[in-house]
Amino acid sequence: MSVQYTPVIWNRNKILYDAVLLIAVALYLYIYIRVAPGFEDVTKPLDGAILRMRAFGSCAFLMLTVILCIGPLARLDRRFLPLLYNRRHFGVMTAGIAAVHANYVLGWYYAFSPTDQYVALLSSNTSYGQILGFPFETLGIAALLILFVLAATSHDFWLSFLGAPIWKALHMFIYAAYTFVVLHVALGALQGTGDPIFTSVVAASVVLVSALHFATGRMEARRDRGDETAKASLQEKGWLVAGEIDEIDVDCAKVVTLADDERVAIFKYDGKLSAITNACAHQNGPLGEGKVLWGCITCPWHGYQYNLTDGRAPAPFTEKISTYRLKLIGSTILLDPNALPPGTHVDPVVIGEAA
Amino acid sequence: MSWKQTKDAPFFVGYLNAVPKQLVTFLLVFSVCFAGGLGIAALALSSTQNDPGDGGFQWGNRFENIGIMELRPYPVLRVAADADNPARTYMLSGQGKRGVFKQAEQHHDNAVLLRGIPVKRGDLTMIQVNVRRIEAAEGEGADFTPSEPVQLGRWKLTGEICDGKCYAGAMRPGQGLAHKACADLCLTGGIPPVFVSSGPVENRNFFLMADKDGNLLGDEIKPLLALFVELEGDVERLDDLMVFKVDLAKARILR
Numbered sequence: 001m002s003v004q005y006t007p008v009i010w011n012r013n014k015i016l017y018d019a020v021l022l023i024a025v026a027l028y029l030y031i032y033i034r035v036a037p038g039f040e041d042v043t044k045p046l047d048g049a050i051l052r053m054r055a056f057g058s059c060a061f062l063m064l065t066v067i068l069c070i071g072p073l074a075r076l077d078r079r080f081l082p083l084l085y086n087r088r089h090f091g092v093m094t095a096g097i098a099a100v101h102a103n104y105v106l107g108w109y110y111a112f113s114p115t116d117q118y119v120a121l122l123s124s125n126t127s128y129g130q131i132l133g134f135p136f137e138t139l140g141i142a143a144l145l146i147l148f149v150l151a152a153t154s155h156d157f158w159l160s161f162l163g164a165p166i167w168k169a170l171h172m173f174i175y176a177a178y179t180f181v182v183l184h185v186a187l188g189a190l191q192g193t194g195d196p197i198f199t200s201v202v203a204a205s206v207v208l209v210s211a212l213h214f215a216t217g218r219m220e221a222r223r224d225r226g227d228e229t230a231k232a233s234l235q236e237k238g239w240l241v242a243g244e245i246d247e248i249d250v251d252c253a254k255v256v257t258l259a260d261d262e263r264v265a266i267f268k269y270d271g272k273l274s275a276i277t278n279a280c281a282h283q284n285g286p287l288g289e290g291k292v293l294w295g296c297i298t299c300p301w302h303g304y305q306y307n308l309t310d311g312r313a314p315a316p317f318t319e320k321i322s323t324y325r326l327k328l329i330g331s332t333i334l335l336d337p338n339a340l341p342p343g344t345h346v347d348p349v350v351i352g353e354a355a
Numbered sequence: 356m357s358w359k360q361t362k363d364a365p366f367f368v369g370y371l372n373a374v375p376k377q378l379v380t381f382l383l384v385f386s387v388c389f390a391g392g393l394g395i396a397a398l399a400l401s402s403t404q405n406d407p408g409d410g411g412f413q414w415g416n417r418f419e420n421i422g423i424m425e426l427r428p429y430p431v432l433r434v435a436a437d438a439d440n441p442a443r444t445y446m447l448s449g450q451g452k453r454g455v456f457k458q459a460e461q462h463h464d465n466a467v468l469l470r471g472i473p474v475k476r477g478d479l480t481m482i483q484v485n486v487r488r489i490e491a492a493e494g495e496g497a498d499f500t501p502s503e504p505v506q507l508g509r510w511k512l513t514g515e516i517c518d519g520k521c522y523a524g525a526m527r528p529g530q531g532l533a534h535k536a537c538a539d540l541c542l543t544g545g546i547p548p549v550f551v552s553s554g555p556v557e558n559r560n561f562f563l564m565a566d567k568d569g570n571l572l573g574d575e576i577k578p579l580l581a582l583f584v585e586l587e588g589d590v591e592r593l594d595d596l597m598v599f600k601v602d603l604a605k606a607r608i609l610r
Contacts (some may be wrong), residue, residue: 009370013369020386027394028397032397039402040401041406042404043409044408046407055397057365059397062396081367082382085367086369109534110536113451113453113544115544124536124537126537133578133580133581137536162547189533191532195403215493261552292365303370
């Protein structure tokens with residue numbers, strides 16, 4: 001959290017994250033360019049520029065695959081949440097690696113010609129009407145442009161400037177970028193003479209990303225269905241049954257899904273209950289999967305914090321989120337599904353003072 | 356379900372330097388697997404790349420020969436037989452993705468002394484000409500009459516249309532769809548197109564291409580570049596160079 005915009009607010013965990021990332025990428029490139037050619041079964045070595053463009057291109061593809069796996073993995077198993085914390089650095093580095101790949105392509109396949117490189121890039125192959133021979137470079141350009149925009153707007157300044165809904169919608173274009181990259185590879189490199197290992201790696205990557213998203217979607221749907229069953233079991237003058245006190249661990253929350261798919265997190269702490277929206281004001285992180293630390297709800301994604309009773313970030317921070325009213329009947333928690341304006345104070349329900 | 360937070364579950368907050376102990380081992384194992392996995396992927400992907408062939412620039416074997424410059428329809432140099440070699444016909448290109456049409460037209464059907472670097476792959480040889488050092492020639496090697504082409508009949512061949520320079524080894528690899536845009540630029544710049552056949556004609560798999568009337572090919576060749584195609588046309592032999600005069604209207608993309 002920060003009240004001012006600095007390029008990067010470093011901490012030990014971000015440095016470790018980036019160090020692991022840099023080491024892994026450097027290892028990949030070093031092995032691809034320096035070590036593996038020694039094991040190639042070729043009459044003469046590949047051109048250095050082509051070897052490097054393949055190294056950087058395949059590296060960017062694999063990095064993008066891992067990035068897209070982090071989200072669903074963190075939903076399925078919370079031990080992966082630390083990977084989410086600094087994912088934007090992962091994304092920016094991927095855009096950089098992809099740019100180096102593009103630069104090698106431009107500087108080799110489109111060089112040595114009387115035609116300007118950029119003109120040649122867009123004009124040399126215009127067979128858009130055919131699948132085999134389609135100008136797959138255009139798909140790569142589209143993906144690279146998206147990656148650039150996402151990298152450039154990854155900073156919290158843009159999140160604040162655009163607002164969370166627009167920013168989030170913009171960054172969902174990462175899926176469009178991945179689709180373009182997969183098509184770029186499928187209509188380009190994979191159309192060459194058979195390379196079963198490369199084909200297998202690309203296919204496995206696409207299956208992995210799709211399967212993880214499918215599994216996460218099923219998990220979310222199951223959870224929503226379970227919540228709906230609970231809330232339909234009893235209604236009292238507009239109040240919804242949200243569950244039992246015993247279902248919630250101390251300093252933790254239960255998430256309830258409302259009819260309009262809005263999710264509410266009900267926290268139990270210090271013998272009390274409070275309810276807030278489940279979406280963090282920062283990046284819509286799931287607050288209900290966070291914990292109460294130092295008397296504040298703490299988001300599991302980036303650690304943004306909010307007061308339990310009014311949904312306001314502690315001073316000097318200014319973020320605020322919607323709150324909800326609760327009441328207890330015996331040990332049953334009832335929730336008023338009408339969200340209160342962000343930052344509205346609601347007295348917590350004291351456990352043991354049930355009606 | 357995993358979305359439900361519990362009191363005992365480790366909770367990671369990025370800006371707190373202390374990582375819960377339960378997560379440290381997990382994250383260490385993941386980091387090693389991530390870096391190791393990328394390393395193994397790099398080794399697997401890079402070491403199994405397809406052989407780009409034996410083509411390449413013959414830097415230690417500079418070309419300097421007297422011959423007759425012809426347009427067939429692309430620029431070629433016809434060199435007379437000598438004691439060691441039969442008559443040869445060399446395809447010509449300029450520097451980079453440039454042809455030598457201007458120079459060939461200037462010296463059309465005349466004897467020239469030509470210097471350059473051979474780009475050679477198997478029995479396909481392309482000479483990258485030093486265009487500033489083409490000189491009109493006289494004397495030995497200049498006063499011969501090149502033979503007429505030998506007609507080898509009509510053929511239907513399958514294979515790939517490439518630019519003659521990259522396929523010969525100016526780029527390794529210099530074929531395939533990844534190279535299509537480069538081949539397109541080369542042909543636009545005046546590099547002769549060659550057809551690389553999957554089956555030989557008189558033990559030759561490389562053919563200089565022309566249209567069915569023996570003229571230059573136009574933009575109609577571009578949608579067929581770098582694909583596996585079936586072409587039909589007349590084949591003729593020009594010394595050691597095969598020429599495939601194709602009827603592109605009958606071309607078929609096979610894959």
